[in-house]
Amino acid sequence: MKDFNPYMSSIDTDFFKDLCLRHGELRRYKRNEFLLREGEVGPFFGYIASGVVRYTCTNRTEGKAYNVGFSFAGEFLADYPACLYHMKSEVNMQTITPCDIHICPAAFLSQEFDKDKESQRRARTAAEQLFFQSYSRYLDFFRHTPEERYLLLLKRCPQILQMVPLKEIASYLRITPVHMSRIRHRQSFGGKE
DSSP states (O other): OTTTSGGGGGSOHHHHHHHHHHHOEEEEEOTTOEEEOTTSBOOEEEEEEESEEEEEEEETTTTEEEEEEEEETTSEEOOHHHHHHOOBOSSEEEESSOEEEEEEEHHHHHHHHTTOHHHHHHHHHHHHHHHHHHHHHHHHHHHSOHHHHHHHHHHHOTTHHHHSOHHHHHHHHTOOHHHHHHHHHHHHTTTOO
Protein backbone atom coordinates (compact mmCIF):
# COMPACT_ATOMS: atom_id res chain seq x y z
CA MET A 1 0.00 0.00 0.00
CA LYS A 2 2.21 2.75 -1.38
CA ASP A 3 0.21 5.69 -0.03
CA PHE A 4 0.54 4.87 3.66
CA ASN A 5 4.31 5.40 3.84
CA PRO A 6 4.89 8.24 1.39
CA TYR A 7 8.65 8.35 2.04
CA MET A 8 8.93 5.21 -0.10
CA SER A 9 8.29 7.18 -3.29
CA SER A 10 11.38 9.33 -2.64
CA ILE A 11 13.96 6.62 -2.03
CA ASP A 12 15.66 4.07 -4.26
CA THR A 13 13.51 1.12 -3.24
CA ASP A 14 15.17 -1.20 -5.79
CA PHE A 15 18.49 -0.76 -3.98
CA PHE A 16 17.05 -1.82 -0.61
CA LYS A 17 14.91 -4.59 -2.08
CA ASP A 18 17.90 -6.02 -3.97
CA LEU A 19 19.96 -6.11 -0.76
CA CYS A 20 17.21 -7.98 1.06
CA LEU A 21 16.68 -10.49 -1.74
CA ARG A 22 20.43 -11.11 -2.28
CA HIS A 23 21.60 -11.19 1.33
CA GLY A 24 18.45 -11.79 3.31
CA GLU A 25 16.78 -14.92 4.55
CA LEU A 26 13.10 -15.50 3.78
CA ARG A 27 11.27 -16.03 7.04
CA ARG A 28 7.63 -16.85 7.55
CA TYR A 29 5.85 -15.30 10.51
CA LYS A 30 2.50 -16.14 12.01
CA ARG A 31 -0.10 -13.54 12.93
CA ASN A 32 0.82 -11.53 16.07
CA GLU A 33 4.43 -12.74 16.08
CA PHE A 34 7.10 -10.30 17.25
CA LEU A 35 10.09 -9.59 15.05
CA LEU A 36 11.57 -7.20 17.59
CA ARG A 37 10.60 -6.01 21.07
CA GLU A 38 11.33 -2.74 22.81
CA GLY A 39 14.72 -2.93 24.52
CA GLU A 40 16.13 -5.59 22.19
CA VAL A 41 18.94 -4.85 19.77
CA GLY A 42 17.66 -5.31 16.22
CA PRO A 43 20.49 -5.03 13.70
CA PHE A 44 18.37 -6.04 10.71
CA PHE A 45 16.04 -4.67 8.09
CA GLY A 46 13.68 -6.50 5.80
CA TYR A 47 11.57 -6.54 2.68
CA ILE A 48 7.96 -7.63 3.20
CA ALA A 49 6.90 -10.05 0.45
CA SER A 50 3.44 -10.49 1.98
CA GLY A 51 1.56 -9.36 5.06
CA VAL A 52 1.30 -6.37 7.38
CA VAL A 53 3.59 -5.38 10.26
CA ARG A 54 2.78 -2.86 12.96
CA TYR A 55 5.16 -0.77 15.03
CA THR A 56 4.17 0.00 18.61
CA CYS A 57 5.70 1.82 21.53
CA THR A 58 4.59 1.55 25.11
CA ASN A 59 3.32 4.48 27.15
CA ARG A 60 5.15 3.76 30.38
CA THR A 61 2.63 5.57 32.59
CA GLU A 62 -0.38 3.74 31.16
CA GLY A 63 1.50 0.54 30.39
CA LYS A 64 -0.32 0.55 27.05
CA ALA A 65 1.11 -0.02 23.58
CA TYR A 66 0.19 2.45 20.84
CA ASN A 67 0.57 1.91 17.11
CA VAL A 68 3.08 4.33 15.64
CA GLY A 69 3.27 2.90 12.13
CA PHE A 70 2.64 0.07 9.70
CA SER A 71 4.59 -1.56 6.89
CA PHE A 72 2.87 -3.46 4.09
CA ALA A 73 3.75 -5.96 1.37
CA GLY A 74 6.24 -4.44 -1.07
CA GLU A 75 7.68 -2.19 1.64
CA PHE A 76 10.54 -2.40 4.09
CA LEU A 77 10.71 -2.77 7.82
CA ALA A 78 13.32 -1.67 10.29
CA ASP A 79 13.83 0.27 13.43
CA TYR A 80 16.19 2.45 11.44
CA PRO A 81 18.33 3.80 14.34
CA ALA A 82 18.53 0.37 15.99
CA CYS A 83 19.38 -1.18 12.64
CA LEU A 84 22.19 1.20 11.74
CA TYR A 85 23.69 1.84 15.16
CA HIS A 86 23.01 -1.47 16.96
CA MET A 87 21.01 0.37 19.62
CA LYS A 88 18.22 -1.02 21.75
CA SER A 89 14.93 -0.69 19.93
CA GLU A 90 12.38 1.84 21.10
CA VAL A 91 9.57 0.06 19.24
CA ASN A 92 8.01 -3.34 18.93
CA MET A 93 7.63 -4.81 15.45
CA GLN A 94 4.80 -7.32 15.31
CA THR A 95 2.90 -8.98 12.50
CA ILE A 96 -0.84 -8.40 12.34
CA THR A 97 -1.27 -10.89 9.50
CA PRO A 98 0.82 -13.88 8.46
CA CYS A 99 3.95 -12.50 6.75
CA ASP A 100 6.77 -13.57 4.46
CA ILE A 101 9.74 -11.27 5.06
CA HIS A 102 13.27 -11.28 3.67
CA ILE A 103 15.33 -10.42 6.77
CA CYS A 104 18.77 -8.99 6.05
CA PRO A 105 21.54 -8.32 8.58
CA ALA A 106 22.28 -4.61 8.99
CA ALA A 107 25.95 -5.27 8.25
CA PHE A 108 25.14 -5.50 4.54
CA LEU A 109 23.40 -2.14 4.66
CA SER A 110 26.33 -0.52 6.46
CA GLN A 111 28.81 -2.00 3.96
CA GLU A 112 26.78 -0.67 1.03
CA PHE A 113 26.44 2.78 2.58
CA ASP A 114 30.22 2.97 3.02
CA LYS A 115 31.04 2.04 -0.59
CA ASP A 116 30.79 5.37 -2.40
CA LYS A 117 29.13 8.77 -2.54
CA GLU A 118 26.05 7.43 -4.33
CA SER A 119 25.47 4.92 -1.54
CA GLN A 120 25.95 7.64 1.07
CA ARG A 121 23.39 9.75 -0.81
CA ARG A 122 20.93 6.84 -0.64
CA ALA A 123 21.46 6.54 3.12
CA ARG A 124 21.00 10.27 3.64
CA THR A 125 17.89 10.36 1.45
CA ALA A 126 16.30 7.44 3.32
CA ALA A 127 17.01 9.06 6.69
CA GLU A 128 15.70 12.44 5.52
CA GLN A 129 12.50 10.95 4.12
CA LEU A 130 11.82 8.98 7.29
CA PHE A 131 12.37 12.16 9.29
CA PHE A 132 10.04 14.21 7.07
CA GLN A 133 7.30 11.59 7.41
CA SER A 134 7.70 11.38 11.20
CA TYR A 135 7.80 15.16 11.54
CA SER A 136 4.65 15.58 9.47
CA ARG A 137 2.83 12.94 11.54
CA TYR A 138 3.93 14.68 14.74
CA LEU A 139 2.63 18.04 13.51
CA ASP A 140 -0.64 16.46 12.38
CA PHE A 141 -1.44 15.67 16.03
CA PHE A 142 -1.50 19.41 16.66
CA ARG A 143 -2.95 20.77 13.44
CA HIS A 144 -5.82 18.29 12.95
CA THR A 145 -8.61 16.90 15.09
CA PRO A 146 -8.89 13.12 15.41
CA GLU A 147 -11.73 13.14 12.87
CA GLU A 148 -9.66 15.15 10.41
CA ARG A 149 -6.71 12.74 10.86
CA TYR A 150 -9.05 9.82 10.19
CA LEU A 151 -10.42 11.44 7.02
CA LEU A 152 -6.94 12.36 5.79
CA LEU A 153 -5.79 8.78 6.36
CA LEU A 154 -8.76 7.41 4.39
CA LYS A 155 -8.17 9.91 1.60
CA ARG A 156 -4.47 8.97 1.41
CA CYS A 157 -5.04 5.21 1.54
CA PRO A 158 -8.71 4.12 1.46
CA GLN A 159 -7.77 0.43 1.28
CA ILE A 160 -6.35 0.51 4.82
CA LEU A 161 -9.77 -0.43 6.19
CA GLN A 162 -9.52 -3.77 4.39
CA MET A 163 -5.97 -4.47 5.58
CA VAL A 164 -5.80 -3.25 9.18
CA PRO A 165 -8.33 -3.86 11.97
CA LEU A 166 -10.22 -0.77 13.15
CA LYS A 167 -8.82 -1.00 16.69
CA GLU A 168 -5.29 -0.86 15.23
CA ILE A 169 -6.19 2.20 13.14
CA ALA A 170 -7.73 3.85 16.21
CA SER A 171 -4.52 3.26 18.15
CA TYR A 172 -2.49 4.74 15.27
CA LEU A 173 -4.72 7.84 15.29
CA ARG A 174 -4.31 7.95 19.08
CA ILE A 175 -8.03 7.66 19.77
CA THR A 176 -10.10 5.00 21.50
CA PRO A 177 -12.05 2.45 19.48
CA VAL A 178 -15.25 4.04 20.86
CA HIS A 179 -14.21 7.47 19.56
CA MET A 180 -13.36 5.86 16.22
CA SER A 181 -16.82 4.30 16.12
CA ARG A 182 -18.42 7.70 16.77
CA ILE A 183 -16.39 9.28 13.97
CA ARG A 184 -17.33 6.52 11.55
CA HIS A 185 -20.99 6.79 12.57
CA ARG A 186 -20.96 10.56 12.07
CA GLN A 187 -19.32 10.17 8.66
CA SER A 188 -21.84 7.57 7.53
CA PHE A 189 -24.63 10.07 8.26
CA GLY A 190 -22.96 12.98 6.47
CA GLY A 191 -21.55 14.60 9.60
CA LYS A 192 -24.91 14.55 11.46
CA GLU A 193 -25.76 12.51 14.52
